[in-house]
Amino acid sequence: MQTFAVCKIRSRVDEPSKEDTLDTSRLAKKHVLITGAARGMGAAIAENFAEQGAKVCVADVNLEGCQEVVDRIKAKGGEAIAVQMDVTKRADIVAGVQATVDAFGSINVMLNNAGINKPLMFLDITEENWQQIMDVNGLGCLMGMQEAAKQMIKQGPQDEPYKIINVGSIVSRMAFDDVVPYSCSKHAVLAMINGGAKAWHSTTLR
Numbered sequence: 045m046q047t048f049a050v051c052k053i054r055s056r057v058d059e060p061s062k063e064d065t066l067d068t069s070r071l072a073k074k075h076v077l078i079t080g081a082a083r084g085m086g087a088a089i090a091e092n093f094a095e096q097g098a099k100v101c102v103a104d105v106n107l108e109g110c111q112e113v114v115d116r117i118k119a120k121g122g123e124a125i126a127v128q129m130d131v132t133k134r135a136d137i138v139a140g141v142q143a144t145v146d147a148f149g150s151i152n153v154m155l156n157n158a159g160i161n162k163p164l165m166f167l168d169i170t171e172e173n174w175q176q177i178m179d180v181n182g183l184g185c186l187m188g189m190q191e192a193a194k195q196m197i198k199q200g201p202q203d204e205p206y207k208i209i210n211v212g213s214i215v216s217r218m219a220f221d222d223v224v225p226y227s228c229s230k231h232a233v234l235a236m237i238n239g240g241a242k243a244w245h246s247t248t249l250r
């Protein structure tokens with residue numbers, strides 16, 4: 045006798061389920077800085093967070109793109125600011141954290157999302173290719189964690205833990221032969237997550 049697993053498939057025209065309905069107050073007290081948020085995943089996360097009530101600092105080297113994301117958030121009734129930030133420059137990150145605090149009163153979530161990839165086969169990898177990728181994905185993430193953590197520690201304990209979120213990749217745990225510097229940088233991101241967790245385990249940072 046054959047047994048079939050029964051699963052419910054809902055059509056797109058069904059009424060939205062509870063999971064489909066955004067809780068617009070879930071992130072109401074969250075003041076979030078997202079790097080690399082002018083497009084792609086960063087922009088999508090920024091808009092989704094804002095829909096759930098978060099106030100969002102949309103940061104990227106591409107200021108025009110940031111402003112477009114902010115305009116879309118505001119058009120839906122959300123709150124956001126646009127900040128030009130090159131994550132390879134510490135001064136830009138410091139200024140972005142400060143802009144978030146100035147606009148919303150504090151920062152309680154830092155999302156290090158900015159990342160680049162320039163695939164090259166193993167023997168073609170150059171020092172420049174390696175450095176660019178490691179600077180944005182590795183150093184940018186490290187400095188983002190540091191500057192957000194400094195501000196969060198300065199703000200003192202709050203009801204819910206502060207959150208620092210780093211965007212890794214499947215290649216944080218593996219590698220392909222045409223994206224070795226990218227894989228190394230994403231391994232580094234994972235190491236920074238583990239290192240940060242150890243550094244701040246006794247604080248309200250997660």
Ligand SMILES: NC(=O)c1ccc[n+]([C@@H]2O[C@H](COP(=O)([O-])OP(=O)(O)OC[C@H]3O[C@@H](n4cnc5c(N)ncnc54)[C@H](O)[C@@H]3O)[C@@H](O)[C@H]2O)c1
Nearest residue numbers: 080082083084085086104105129130131157158159212213
């Ligand atoms: N797209 C994927 O399939 C995928 C999969 C796994 C992980 N990721 C990671 O997710 C993150 C976002 O990926 P994506 O596909 O949305 O990328 P994307 O290329 O669409 O967007 C990246 C954004 O980062 C910005 N950026 C680049 N250099 C910067 C710098 N120095 N300072 C500030 N901003 C800078 C770009 O202007 C751009 O807006 C990256 O960290 C990426 O490695 C992506």
